[in-house]
Structures are given as structure tokens and as C-alpha cells.
Amino acid sequence: MKALTWQGKQKVDLMNVPDPRVLSSGDVIVKVTTSAICGSDLHLYNGYVPTMKKGDILGHETMGEVVEVGPLVKTLKAGDRIVIPFDIGCGKCHHCKVEEYSACDNSNPNAIIPDELYGQSGAAAFGFSHMMGGYAGGQAEYIRLPFADTNSLIVPQGIDDEKVLFLSDIFPTGYMAAENCNIKRGDTVAVWGAGPVGQMCIRSAFLLGAERVIAIDHFEGRLKMAADSGAETINYEDADELVDELKALTGGRGPDSCIDAVGLEAHGQSITSIRDRVEAAVGLVTDRIDALRLAIMACKKGGTVSVPGVYAGFSDHFPFGAAFGKGLTFKMGQTHTQKYMKPLLKLILEDKIDPSFVITHRMEIDEGSHAYEIFSDQKDECIKVVLKMH
Amino acid sequence: MPTPPIHEKPQVDKTQKSKALEKGPFQDGRFHDDDKSRLAVTVGVSPEVAYTFFRNFQNLPLFMKSLKSVDVLSSAKSLWTVEVKGKTVQWEATITNERPNEMIAWQSTEDSEVETSGSIWFSPAPQNLGTVISLALDYKLPGGTFTEILTSMAGEDPKSLAFINLRRLKCFLETGEFATIEGQSSGRDSESEAVLKH
Numbered sequence: 001m002k003a004l005t006w007q008g009k010q011k012v013d014l015m016n017v018p019d020p021r022v023l024s025s026g027d028v029i030v031k032v033t034t035s036a037i038c039g040s041d042l043h044l045y046n047g048y049v050p051t052m053k054k055g056d057i058l059g060h061e062t063m064g065e066v067v068e069v070g071p072l073v074k075t076l077k078a079g080d081r082i083v084i085p086f087d088i089g090c091g092k093c094h095h096c097k098v099e100e101y102s103a104c105d106n107s108n109p110n111a112i113i114p115d116e117l118y119g120q121s122g123a124a125a126f127g128f129s130h131m132m133g134g135y136a137g138g139q140a141e142y143i144r145l146p147f148a149d150t151n152s153l154i155v156p157q158g159i160d161d162e163k164v165l166f167l168s169d170i171f172p173t174g175y176m177a178a179e180n181c182n183i184k185r186g187d188t189v190a191v192w193g194a195g196p197v198g199q200m201c202i203r204s205a206f207l208l209g210a211e212r213v214i215a216i217d218h219f220e221g222r223l224k225m226a227a228d229s230g231a232e233t234i235n236y237e238d239a240d241e242l243v244d245e246l247k248a249l250t251g252g253r254g255p256d257s258c259i260d261a262v263g264l265e266a267h268g269q270s271i272t273s274i275r276d277r278v279e280a281a282v283g284l285v286t287d288r289i290d291a292l293r294l295a296i297m298a299c300k301k302g303g304t305v306s307v308p309g310v311y312a313g314f315s316d317h318f319p320f321g322a323a324f325g326k327g328l329t330f331k332m333g334q335t336h337t338q339k340y341m342k343p344l345l346k347l348i349l350e351d352k353i354d355p356s357f358v359i360t361h362r363m364e365i366d367e368g369s370h371a372y373e374i375f376s377d378q379k380d381e382c383i384k385v386v387l388k389m390h
Numbered sequence: 391m392p393t394p395p396i397h398e399k400p401q402v403d404k405t406q407k408s409k410a411l412e413k414g415p416f417q418d419g420r421f422h423d424d425d426k427s428r429l430a431v432t433v434g435v436s437p438e439v440a441y442t443f444f445r446n447f448q449n450l451p452l453f454m455k456s457l458k459s460v461d462v463l464s465s466a467k468s469l470w471t472v473e474v475k476g477k478t479v480q481w482e483a484t485i486t487n488e489r490p491n492e493m494i495a496w497q498s499t500e501d502s503e504v505e506t507s508g509s510i511w512f513s514p515a516p517q518n519l520g521t522v523i524s525l526a527l528d529y530k531l532p533g534g535t536f537t538e539i540l541t542s543m544a545g546e547d548p549k550s551l552a553f554i555n556l557r558r559l560k561c562f563l564e565t566g567e568f569a570t571i572e573g574q575s576s577g578r579d580s581e582s583e584a585v586l587k588h
Contacts, residue, residue, distance in 0.1 A: 002585060005577035017582040018575040024567045055577030072566065092564040094434055094519055106561040109569045112553055124569065134571045144574060147565065366585070 003057045003140035004368040009047035012058065012372045014365065020136065020144035025072035028148040030082065032389040034161040035138045035365075036061035038086075038169055039195045040263070040310045042376050044129065048264055049312055051113065051130040060086035060126040061168040062138025063161060064389070066152075075149045082152040084138060084145055085337035086169040088124040091150030102334035107147065108133040122334060139368060141389055153341040156349075162356040162386060163348055166200070171355045172340035174200020174261070177308035178208050180331035181257035188212040190246055190255035190298060191231070192291040193262035194222035196358045196384045197308055201259050202229045203353055214249060216242065221381035225358070246298040254300040262291035263309025296323050307332035358384040365389050427527040427549040433560045434520040437512040440563060441491045444510065453558040453568070455551065467499075479503065505529065523559070527552060 005015045020029055038061050043049050063083040066076050076082065088108075089101035096104050104123035108114070111121035113131040127137020136144065145151055155164045174197050181189055189205045191198050194217035202213045206229070215226035216234045223233040232249070236242050247254055295305050296319050305328055323330070347353050360383045363371050371385045433440055443449055447460040447468050458478070461469040466485045471478060481502040487495040487509075495509035508527040515522045529548060561569055576582070 003575075003577070007577075013577070014585040015577045015582050016585055017577055018579055020575055021573070023570055023573050026565070026567050053576075053578070055579075055582065057576055088569075090561065090565045090569065092434065093560075094432070097434075106557075106565055107569050109571060111557055112550055115553070133569070136571070136574050136576060146569065147567070 001141035002365055003136075004059065004365070004372075005054075006044060006052050006056045006058055007054055010045060010373075010376070012045065012369045014368055015055075017057070017140075020140075020142050022068060022070045023144060024146060025070045026147050026149065027070040028066050028073055028076055028145050028152075029068035030062075030064040030084065030138075030143050030145055031067045032062055032064040032138055032141055032143055033081075034063055034165050035059050035140075035387050035389055036165060036168075036170075037139070037371055037375055037385045037387070039197060040128070041372070043264060043310055043312070045372055045376055049129045051110075051132075053130060053134075056127065056129075056134070057136040057140050058127045059137030059139030059143075060128055061165060061170070062126065062143060063155070063165050063168065064138075064143070067142070070148070073148050076152060076154070080152075080154050081157060082154055083164055083167045083341065084126070084143070085151055085153070085167075085172075085341060086125050086128075087334055087337055088126065088133065088135060088146060089150045089338055090147050096150065099336055099339040101150070101336045101338045103336075110134060125334070139365070139387060139389075141365070150338060153338075153345060155345065159349075160356070162359060163354055164345065165386065166196075166355040166358070167337075167341045167344055167348075169335070169337065170196045170200050170358070171204075171344055171353075172337045173197050173308050173335040174202075175204040175207075175340055175344060176335045177201050177259050177261065177306045178204035178210075180306040181205065181208075181210075181259065181304050182329075183208045183210050183257065185209045186211045187256040188214065188250055189257050189259065190214045190216060190295070191226075191259045191261055192216045192295055193260070193309065194219070194226040194231075194233075195261065198222070198259070198261035199225060199229065199358050199383075200355065201261050201308065202226055202231045203355075205259075206230060207347070207352065214246065214255065219378055219381075221360075222383055225383060228357075242294055243298045250300070254298050254303065256300050257304040257306060258295035258299045260291045260295045260305065260307045260309045264311045264313075293317070293319055296326075296328065299326065299328055301326045302328070304329045304331060306330075308335070310334075359386055361385040363387055427525070427552050429549070429552055429556055430522055430524040431556045431560050432515045432519050432522050433563050435563050437491045437514055437521045440521045440523060441494075441512045443563060444512075444559070445488075445490075445494060453562050454555045455558075481506070523556065525552060525556060 001019050003015055003017050005013050007013050044052055066078050066080045087102040089096045089104040090106035093105035102123045108121050108124040110130055110133055114121035124133025124135055126135050178201050187210050189210045191201045194215045202215055205213050213231040215231040216236055217223050218235055218237045227233050299305055365387050374380050374382045375385050447462055450460050451457045456472055456474055458471045458473040463469055469482050471480045481504040482499045483496045484499055486497050493511045497507040498505050506529040511524040513522050558568055
């Protein structure tokens with residue numbers, strides 16, 4: 001089969017590799033119909049995530065048709081159309097039972113690596129480095145799906161792939177980030193990063209009762225999309241002092257909650273962000289945290305900072321004094337995708353939202369390497385790429 | 391067969407008294423400084439299920455990497471066979487104490503090539519989380535053989551290997567499967583090749 005493989009920093013190659021097969025009795029094999037490139041794939045592409053190996057198959061936003069079913073699988077049969085969550089839950093451990101799927105105890109065969117680095121290992125994920133399990137991803141014609149009963153959502157036949165594909169990651173991720181903000185009716189939410197996850201945060205914050213959402217980015221195309229969703233926008237290259245600007249927009253109080261939908265590759269223009277880039281370049285720290293830093297500084301006293309953006313290592317100049325001084329609440333972490341897939345599918349079927357609004361580019365698998373390039377370099381106003389796999 | 395009461399008096403084999411037994415992790419609620427490896431994992435099954443699975447030593451090769459077989463020689467003695475890169479190493483272990491559904495302690499017999507002792511404890515976890523399985527291991531490494539074997543087994547030190555094996559035990563008891571990527575395809579496979587650009 002054809003698959004997009006990681007070959008090193010900023011190099012993704014299309015390769016012919018052997019077809020996947022059932023390796024454990026709870027597996028299914030899925031013929032992938034549509035797959036997307038995620039902003040977090042760019043962290044891999046740009047070499048920010050350790051333990052990638054040359055030849056790893058990328059991709060964790062995937063859907064398709066079940067073609068082979070292992071003997072332990074109870075809920076799926078050949079022909080089912082399913083969306084696959086990016087994180088892998090076993091479905092049986094304590095964390096999965098309480099719907100904390102991204103904290104699954106069992107799915108990561110390389111749990112010893114995060115256990116050493118982080119103290120505990122979370123769930124594995126598809127196509128997302130060996131410390132996250134090393135599972136082959138879905139930017140391929142077929143994918144092997146472990147613990148398949150837990151890691152699948154059957155979607156109705158006839159509904160367009162593009163409408164439901166983002167249940168695999170960015171819609172639940174944006175929704176959980178907004179839910180983590182503890183939004184009360186009338187609240188103002190600021191969102192750093194109007195990329196695909198940020199766009200889902202904006203829509204979700206409104207669905208959860210926010211009165212105002214302020215989107216912060218430096219790409220006009222993304223800000224226009226945010227404005228189309230009803231957000232006010234700030235192009236931070238235009239704003240002299242972003243924190244002051246946000247305070248001015250919120251009566252001096254600051255936003256009730258702030259979402260960092262950027263993560264570890266923030267492109268800020270502040271002095272500290274330039275220092276971050278220098279330090280990351282020389283290997284002193286791994287994560288550039290400008291968005292997070294500004295979110296902490298801007299947030300209302302007693303407010304909530306919610307972090308769906310991915311962080312992997314160590315950060316420097318983290319304003320913990322400001323966080324303490326203002327009594328902020330932090331909520332963060334990988335999304336418990338499986339918990340949200342069903343209720344969010346319902347919202348889609350009820351026409352409350354159509355997540356396909358973020359798609360700017362539709363390409364074939366053969367154009368995958370090029371797709372990474374334009375997404376990473378923000379060429380051609382690229383916000384979200386979906387790849388047709390068959 | 392009725393399950394013996396948990397607080398049955400330990401039947402200590404005086405001639406094979408294991409160090410690990412004397413200072414089992416739950417006798418005073420703590421591990422001890424001189425245990426080389428001390429690990430605990432919470433598993434969502436009852437102590438009875440976890441103990442029974444483990445006590446049936448033929449099950450151990452299912453989840454312990456590179457352990458080829460455990461042959462039960464008598465109620466107390468068993469023969470352990472590890473195979474790494476075509477090299478086979480065996481040792482005989484004696485159970486020095488056990489309390490059904492609660493603990494098992496063992497020690498390699500005196501004439502074994504490998505000198506190891508350990509104990510594993512099964513206790514009810516709080517909040518209905520199942521069973522806390524605690525493992526204390528002690529080992530001597532004559533001629534480096536044991537280290538060499540363990541290192542080549544997991545590419546890790548003995549403690550890391552114990553961690554990996556306990557996690558595998560938990561995964562199997564909870565899900566009936568092992569999380570694995572062994573045998574999956576990638577661009578590293580010999581038959582993989584770049585698709586030529588048009």
C-alpha cells in the first residue's frame with residue numbers, strides 16, 4: 001500500500017510499504033477513505049517531537065471502511081464506516097472506564113519512555129512517535145486499529161467523509177478545550193492560534209454559551225475564518241501590546257478564560273519569544289511557549305487557562321508567579337476523544353455545526369509530501385488539508 | 391478446593407529462607423532500601439484472579455519477555471528457561487513462602503547459575519480499583535551472566551524489564567491482549583520503497 005512516511009526534519013516521503021495485518025485479537029484493518037494533516041503533525045515534521053524513526057507512517061485523523069476483523073472484536077463488522085480517534089484506549093483500564101481515554105494505562109507498549117520522562121505514561125496515539133507507542137498512522141491506504149471496539153465510531157452510510165472526519169481529533173480537541181474553560185453564559189474567551197483546533201475552540205465556545213470570543217493569530221486567512229464564526233480578531237503583529245489590547249477589550253478585567261491552541265512552536269514577536277527561539281535552536285529548551293505566557297498574563301484573576309496545544313518537553317521563563325498571583329486554574333492534556341465522538345456526531349447530524357468549514361485544501365495521497373510543505377509554510381492560505389486515500 | 395484463609399500462618403521453609411520474604415513490601419507497609427527492584431502496579435481484577443493467574447507458572451511466559459518456559463517440578467520447585475539469541479539459560483527456583491491470593495516468595499536454588507530471589511504481593515486496591523501487585527526483586531549477578539541475559543532480553547536493565555513485564559501482566563489481565571506494534575509495517579521494511587515521483 002501507499003503511505004506517507006516521516007524521513008527526518010521537514011521530509012515526508014510517499015512509500016510503498018506492506019499492507020497492515022491483524023496482530024492482536026482485538027484489531028481491525030481499515031481501508032482508509034480520507035485522512036487529514038493535523039497541526040500537531042507539523043510538530044513532528046519540524047522535528048520538535050523526540051523518538052520518531054525514519055520510515056514511521058504518519059497520520060492520526062483518519063476514517064474509512066472496516067475490511068478485516070479480529071476474533072475478540074464485538075461491535076464492528078466488515079463494511080462498517082468508522083472514524084478513528086487519534087488516541088488509543090484499551091477500553092478496560094480504570095482511566096478508560098472513567099472516560100479518560102488519553103490517560104489509558106495499557107495502550108502504549110513503550111510506556112517505559114514517558115514513565116521515565118513524565119513520571120507516568122498516557123495513552124498511545126497513531127503516527128505520533130515511539131514514546132507515544134509507535135503505532136503506524138492513517139496517512140496510508142490501510143491502517144491497523146488496535147482495541148478496535150474502543151477506538152472507533154460508526155458513522156451513518158451516506159454522510160460525507162468531510163463532515164465527520166474531524167471527530168477523529170480537532171473537533172473533540174477544540175470542544176474539550178472550550179469545556180475545560182468552565183464557560184458561564186456571558187463569558188469572554190480568548191483563543192491563541194486560529195488554526196484548525198483554534199477554529200473548533202471558537203465554535204465550541206459559542207456552542208457552550210460564550211458571549212464573546214477573541215481570536216489571536218497573525219495569518220489573515222485564519223482570522224477571516226474566525227470572524228466568519230463570529231469571533232472578534234486580533235492580528236498580533238498589528239497589536240503593540242497584546243495583553244493591553246485584550247484588557248482594553250474586556251474592561252480592564254482580562255478574558256474570563258484563555259485557550260492556548262498553539263502549543264510548543266509558538267511564533268510570537270515578544271522579546272521572550274525570540275529568546276525561546278534562540279534557546280530552542282541551541283537545544284537549551286524544547287518548547288517555545290509565547291502563546292501560553294501571554295494567555296497567563298492576559299487572563300482574568302481567578303480565570304482559567306485551557307491548553308489543547310501540544311507541549312512535549314521543558315519550557316523556560318514560564319510566568320508561574322503571575323499564574324499564582326492571579327489564582328488561575330489550568331486545564332490541559334491530550335483529548336479524551338472517544339468520550340466526545342458520539343455527542344459531537346449528534347451535533348453534526350442535527351446541523352448545529354459542520355466542521356468541514358476549516359478545509360481549505362483537498363488533495364490526493366500522491367500529493368502528500370507537497371501538502372505538508374504548504375501547510376507548514378502557510379503557503380496559499382492553507383488552513384486544513386484533507387487527503388483522499390482511495 | 392476451598393480458598394485457605396488469607397491470614398493463614400506462613401509456612402516458612404527454614405532451609406531456604408529468602409531475604410525478600412523476611413522483608414516483604416507489605417509486612418510493614420513499605421519496600422526496603424536493599425531491594426534492588428521495587429515496583430507496584432494497580433490492576434483492575436480481584437486479588438484472587440491476579441494471584442491464580444500468576445501462581446499458574448506456565449502462564450508466565452505469556453507476558454514475560456524472552457521467558458521460554460517454566461516447568462513445574464513439584465509443588466515448590468520449578469525450572470525456568472530463558473532463551474536469548476539462540477542461547478538458553480536455565481535456573482531452578484523454590485517457593486519459600488506463599489499465602490494464597492496474597493503473596494508468593496521464591497529463591498533460586500543454591501546450585502543455580504543465576505542467583506535471584508523475590509516476592510510478589512497481591513492486595514486489594516482502594517476505591518474498588520482491583521489489586522495492587524507489588525514486586526520486590528533481589529539478584530546477584532555472578533559473572534555478569536544474568537545482567538547480560540536481562541539486558542539482551544529487553545535492551546534494558548533488570549528493573550526496566552520488571553516494569554515492562556508488570557505492565558504486560560496488567561494489560562493482559564485487564565484486556566486479554568497485549569498492546570503491540572510488533573509486526574506492523576513501516577517504511578523501514580526491506581520490501582518498502584519510495585514511490586517514484588511522476
